Amino acid sequence: RKEVEQDPGPFNVPEGATVAFNCTYSNSASQSFFWYRQDCRKEPKLLMSVYSSGNEDGRFTAQLNRASQYISLLIRDSKLSDSATYLCVVKRTGGYQKVTFGIGTKLQVIP
Amino acid sequence: DAGVIQSPRHEVTEMGQEVTLRCKPISGHDYLFWYRQTMMRGLELLIYFNNNVPIDDSGMPEDRFSAKMPNASFSTLKIQPSEPRDSAVYFCASSFGSEKQYFGPGTRLTVT
Numbered sequence: 001r002k003e004v005e006q007d008p009g010p011f012n013v014p015e016g017a018t019v020a021f022n023c024t025y026s027n028s029a030s031q032s033f034f035w036y037r038q039d040c041r042k043e044p045k046l047l048m049s050v051y052s053s054g055n056e057d058g059r060f061t062a063q064l065n066r067a068s069q070y071i072s073l074l075i076r077d078s079k080l081s082d083s084a085t086y087l088c089v090v091k092r093t094g095g096y097q098k099v100t101f102g103i104g105t106k107l108q109v110i111p
Numbered sequence: 112d113a114g115v116i117q118s119p120r121h122e123v124t125e126m127g128q129e130v131t132l133r134c135k136p137i138s139g140h141d142y143l144f145w146y147r148q149t150m151m152r153g154l155e156l157l158i159y160f161n162n163n164v165p166i167d168d169s170g171m172p173e174d175r176f177s178a179k180m181p182n183a184s185f186s187t188l189k190i191q192p193s194e195p196r197d198s199a200v201y202f203c204a205s206s207f208g209s210e211k212q213y214f215g216p217g218t219r220l221t222v223t
Binding site: 032034042043044045046049087098099100101102103104 | 144146152153154155156159167202210211212214215216217
């Protein structure tokens with residue numbers, strides 16, 4: 001089983017829709033969680049960290065469920081500019097830090 | 112403020128040749144990471160350094176790959192000899208204190 005699993009999509013949604021992505025992780029020792037965004041042929045950029053209590057940044061909401069070992073990203077009122085690949089990132093410590101990226105979920109927002 | 116700088120941006124080489132990728136991290140950052148990204152395997156961590164010291168190279172695929180960080184402002188990833196299956200985008204990233212990572216623009220490597 002992969003350490004971090006994501007549905008690669010693509011998710012095709014109309015402008016204005018709400019879309020949610022999930023990401024599951026296998027190692028219960030995972031400590032920190034992030035969502036990165038990667039535009040086509042560009043580098044990944046941090047979108048937001050994911051906190052245990054859940055957190056929101058404008059139209060984006062991230063949540064963590066430790067019991068079920070998944071994190072989620074909710075995008076409300078989708079914009080064309082949200083079209084990108086969203087990468088789930090899990091970090092665990094224990095001696096050395098270990099950062100694992102998911103394969104990413106591709107989102108295409110259509111007019 | 113300059114971000115992470117990588118060179119070259121594109122590299123096309125023939126199988127068997129040596130390839131050297133270069134990275135200049137953001138000034139003041141103490142962690143440097145090398146990643147490889149392919150369609151099939153996504154983004155894979157190859158190696159990372161803390162204060163110029165290699166900490167975890169378990170992601171380096173084989174002995175053909177080597178990485179160095181001679182000082183805080185420069186790192187190289189070398190592939191010798193290169194093979195077609197090494198074709199990928201190689202990203203360098205840096206961070207301060209191992210949290211938010213800032214990625215460079217990547218080097219797109221094609222080995223024919």
